[in-house]
Amino acid sequence: MNARSAPARFDRARSSATAFLLEQDGFCLARDLAAPSVRRVAAELDRHFDDTPFCAGDFYGERTKRFGRLLVRSPSMCELVMNPVILTVAQQILGPHCDAIQLNVTQAIEIHPGALAQFPHRDQDMWPGADNAYEFLINVIWPLTPFTEDNGATLLWPRSHGGHDVEPEAAAVASVSDPGDAIIFLGSTLHGAGANLSNTTRRAIVVGYSLGWLKPYENPWLAYPPEIARDFPRGLAELAGYHQHRPNLGNFEGQCPSVLLQDDRPERLGAVDALRPDQAAALADFVAHQLLGASPPLAGPVSHP
Incomplete structure (x- = not known):
């Protein structure tokens, strides 16, 4: 595989500049x-690496260890997941296409x-409906040890995002x-871990953010049940x-699942509408016509994904 060191412009960036480079190069x-x-x-994850067995399968890697649920294994993970620069970028890229973004994965x-070397892939392909009309996902790799060309630094293909074909010689x-x-890349960017040709291990964590209406890679309610999540900010x-x-x-029972984090949650809950503004307006118009004795309009129904 033909890999080259990152060019000078693959450098420090902050929210708006980072979003620009993501949309231009894909990473x-x-x-x-x-x-x-x-x-x-x-430091907090060190023993977990030691205790975790190797993966099974050529995609995950027979010489690779992986584990999730990092928010319960590392108290400091919250600082990385909630990094304001990263969240601003994720919101700028993903926000226009959903009501709220969500945590897709935390993985060591x-x-x-x-x-x-890992099979080159696009993480966005895990969702069959991803047609590259917009991005479904943003990933952030946080190296825990130095990334070098010899020890398996992640390989990324420039301008391979958004459904662009990659030339064989690229x-x-x-x-x-x-x-x-922080290595930041779009879900549609072609990438893969490099081969580890060194005599040392390479450690990192991946934090992914996706559109809030998608099924996430890591099941959050099993990873962080209410008795755990109620202590989160x-x-x-x-x-x-x-x-x-x-x-x-x-x-949950027709209400926001955050109700499960309350200490005084009632035993019975009544369902409460949670609609987008356009849907709420269409519904209000529909109801108003009926209250006035007029035929309700058929346009603008409340839809569910």
Whole structure:
């Protein structure tokens, strides 16, 4: 595989500039974005790497370890998931196409010496309905150890996003980076872990954000049941699935699932409408016509995905 080191413009960026580079190239590197948080997460996850068995299967990698549920395994993970620069970028890219974004995955990855290069893929392909009209997903890789061309740094293909074909001779960019850097790429960007040709392991965590109406890669309600999520800050709990996506999607007994995080939740709940503004307006017009004795309009029905 033909890989080259990241060019100079694959460098430090912040929200608006990062979103621009993502839309232009499909990926971006934000240098030294959260080094103190990454150091804490690396220390908190160390024993979990040691205790986790190797994966089974050529896609996940026979010489690779992976585990999720990082918000319960590392108290400092909240700082990375809720990083304001990353959240702003995710909202800018994904926000126009959903009522709210959600946490798609938190996963730790350790690639051992001898690991083969991962099959190049686009994460967005996990959803059959993704037609590249817009992005479904944004991923952030946080290196916990230095990423080099020899130890399996993630390879990314420039301008491979949005359904663009990749020429067979196209060169991938090796995401050479250090702990504290953030490798940000779109769900439609072609990528894959590089081969680990070194004698050291390469560790990282992946945090993904997706459109709130999609089924997430990691089941959040099993990973973070109410007795766990009730201790999360409100914004984190909403990202982790305790937020109703209008219209009425992901509800519990007809209400926002955040009701499960309350100490005084009543035994019986009544369903409550949760509609988009356009749907609420159409419904109000429909009801008003009936109250006036007129025939209600048929246009603008309340729809459900």
